Amino acid sequence: MKIIKTSDGYKVCRIKKDGKYEYLADIAHYDQEIRKLIDTLDGLKFDSLIFLFGIDTGSYLEQLKKCLCSKNNVIIFEPNPSVFKQFKAALSDNIRLVFYEEKLVKQIFEQTITLKNINNIYFYAFGNYQKIYKKEYDRLIEHLDWTITNAASQVYLAKRFKNVFIKNMIANMKIINQATPVNNYVFSNKDVPAIVVSGGSSLDQNIKDMVKQRDKLNDYFIITGSRTLKALVENGIVPDMVVSVDPVDANYEMMKDYLDLDVPLAFYEYSNRYLLRDYSGEKILISLLLSHTIKGMENVKSVYCGGSVSHACIDIANMLGCSPILLTGQDFALTNKKHHADSALFPFDSTSRYDAQILIKDINGNPIETTVTLDSFRRNLEYYISCYKDRPRVQFINCSYGAEIKGAPHRELSEILEKGTFSGRKTPCRPDHELNINPEKTIKTILEFLDNYLTKTSQGLELCQIILSENNSKSLLEVEEDDIDLQRILYILQIVNNIENDPYNQFIGGYFTEFLYDMKEKNNHMSAKDFDRLTSDLQYQTNFLNEYLECLNKILAEVKDTIVSTVSEFYQSHIV
Template sequence: MENQIYQNNISVLKEIYGENIIDILSDESDEEIIVEEAKDGSYTLKIVSDGQSRYITSKYAPIREAKKFVNNIEDYDYETLFIVFGMGIGYHIFELSKLLGENNKILIIEPSISIFRKSMEISDWTDLMKKGKIFFFVGEDIELIDQFYNRHINELNVSNIEFLVFSHYDKFFPEIYRGVVKRLKECIEYIQVSICTLKYFSNQLNYNLFKNLKEIIKGNNIKLLKNKFKDIPAIIVSAGPSLDKNIRQLKEAQNRAVIIAGGRTLKPLLDNDINPDIVVSLDPARAVYELIKDNLDKEIPLVTTVISQSDIIREYRGKKYFSNVLESIGLINYLLSKEIDRIPQGGSVANMSLSLADYMGCNPIILIGQDLAYTDGRVHAQNSTYEFDGNNKKPNEGLIEIEDIYGNRVYTNKVWLSFLRWFELYIRENSEKEYIDATEGGAKIKGTKIMSLKETIEKYCTKEVNIAERLKNIDSSESDIIEKITHSLRRLQELKKNLIKVKKKSISGIKFSKKMLEYYRDNREYDINEILKALDDIDEDIKKYKLMTMGIYHFISPIILQIYHKEEFREKVNETEKERGIRLAKKSYTLYEGIKNSIERVIPLIDECIEDFKQYERSMKYE
């Protein structure tokens, strides 16, 4: 009969993780876990497997072992995310929990379901679980660890992670340990790439958002494409080196599958007399304009985002469908008074194309040219390179070795690897559909069936469907454009007025942050309670304009990341009141200055947008 501690733990686990936690815990294991009383009166665990036994925790003094584990931790603060490989009975976790501040969390990775069950029988985890301080990953399926990491590691905490190995867990479970570390490194690198992208493109993203606004109003909500091609195959055409092998075969799939191209593959497809059904444009940078500038007059529908490259969106002649992005949902909904659907975008055009195909109901979803590797030492297919690309050869550094579709080794880079992991995670989470890798080369994408394009077309692309006609007949009629422009114009003017108010508040925030710093650092004789109240009032006032401050999101994001990543802004262990005051004053000053500067940069964009809308209104009245 299960004891009360176990029942209480399971009850809370089910509240947090759902009923399927019972299925996980009921999995049978070949290993036997024996609980013994240690010399110090606590409990220890012995694992028996393949006729051999070994102690997971100290045989003599598990409590002392736990204290030593925690005492050896040096580099942490009250915002550190702890990842602990090895749960044991949990004494070391309870010791570690004594160090936690308000913003600390512990991610516990326990490879053995049997050990996890024993810990649930012996130790009361309910308090830590209810407080949201600990989170568990249990089992040996490394493919699931990505989801676990993605839930808990983000742009704000990625630079403040402490990975800890308990006891000899890395020796007891060496393969799982290597997989856990490898995937953690990949997760961190993926987020670091995202941060670099955000910092590099922060100006461009805000610029594109306001430049695209009129086209978004005149264009179409991506929602119109939802489930419009249910159970029709989709072929996503990417520009990897292997595309040279089978691009001409795509002719056989025309009007038998939805062919989705990116900017780089549009020209080679047209050169081979293949008309894609949809073009996807994701990137915000001007460079992507060069890929598509000679084909902007095509009538092929374009699927893009509200922050994608604005010149392409303005000049493209075909019908345009817009997906929102997470950071702009509130602002776009406010400016347009309607919701624009959002599909996952990943980090590449191919990532977004996969989620688009899924969103449209396509099945199966077929990938070609998706090497994600330097196949034959090349970067792109021969017919997909441009002068500004430089040479098309594999570099000599930054290479990562991974498995290819034939089981051999092939080189990739960390950016492509992040795209690969995104594919694998998306496929795992949306496994009800069939995914086929018909690239005929490149990296292995787990979750896909590997086939040649010829076989794929013969098996799946068997029914004639007039894709272009179906797209043409999608009803996109809405209310009068001029009416929507007038409405959004009023909202833009309101946005500008409110951002100016926020700017004034931020200037006051800068002034009081300086005073706070002078009080704590220079011992100035100010009324600190008055200063703190003023800063609290400013914070509350700015919160009232939370929706409006979304207008500066992409400008302010690098500042927010700086605040979270710089050690001087993190709450230290055992910091004095003076140290805390100096830290908070500097943090506050940096934030308010960032808000002020961001508003000063975005106001000209809003002014330009307002003037553009007014001109459009005038021109429409005279037509």
């Protein structure tokens, strides 16, 4: 690497890559490179998150700092080790330099991109970095898009299922003591091959292969979701576990004819409450919520959530120690122009449309149609598999005929069933009802949490109305510490801080997720340059806090009403 003076008085790095000298930015018009970066940040909001690819000589840093306020954060990824070594990691209080490593990039995106900022992210590749480091740039963009999509899906799920999540959670607390924690079965089926059954178009052929080799299936641990249970049972194949994670009543419809099946049903707190109530078989608990909120449940394991029940099935098979894990009906594509196999269709599917949106590679490297949602499921699975690529204990094999799944090479299921020999011996999941929670007490505690913050938000609203009615104009940075309006604002901010950090806000799940996202969007108009002025303005702050508390109070009341109605339906004892 060599630093060269540009024609317009700046400095640029010249590097040698693949036997060729390259300038990391325009040596003749470096000022234009800086201007393009600054123009990209036009309209920067007060808490925008900025990712940059390439620092070069750092000549743009001073102008970059002028665009920022204290709430902005900038992360610069530098792919050239010699350039990276020229700087400290902390370039300022809110500008950080990171050496480009793919794992680290993914980790940083996952840590910094949330539902609060998905619409407030800036990205720019400086100078010639996109061209010179095209491979690194493409991977960075892929991970950035993937992380934003995942964060956006949280908002979508919150908006769509917030009410049913509350109902299922409250009703399913009755079931917890009747279930065995999934972690009781860790490595219980070490080296036993598993067949994970999904509902893609390939399932019809996969089932034909299983039926032909039915006698071999006793050696395999078969895990299925609700949608594919009927297809298996009608073909004389009884799975070893059913996994049901979807909250909606369609899951009940899929399994209503098999409620007496003697197969353990794995569920989590938000699974359909009517299915859990009526299913007579043993139950296995996967905990996403209660293990973080209820004493005595800290050791109950969660599973990988990639958007589809198949991700949970695969992770459970892995948790049990199964290997190889055979993926059937796992198309992630519109194979044969179908979203689901014929054997996995139900009457309610006729109202759904699954139009092709993009093309990806199939198992033979040819283009195949899929949807954005299915493709995100595929990428989530590929990420999961990549986490185990250095662990030879577990192998993943794609026996479907749809999308290529990196890390899971394709093999014919018929060939594996016919010729496969495996050392592990299948062990059934024996029940152990060791959990002992008091659902009525837990629900009462949640209601007390709601009542407490209903009172607090009402108090905060009263203070907001006093400030707004007095209509005093003042800067909160210039008043005395004992100023009455400052004390009122500090009290309100304490209410906000307390509920946003209260572990019990997890119980209102989707409501709180949607609330935080919506409030962020409503407050998204404040530019970085106006941050100090507006956040210190008494009337501006009060108007925002008044709207915040009004929305929050309404949400808390709705959640309380939902809990009370669910309790009256599912509990005989008096809780509320």
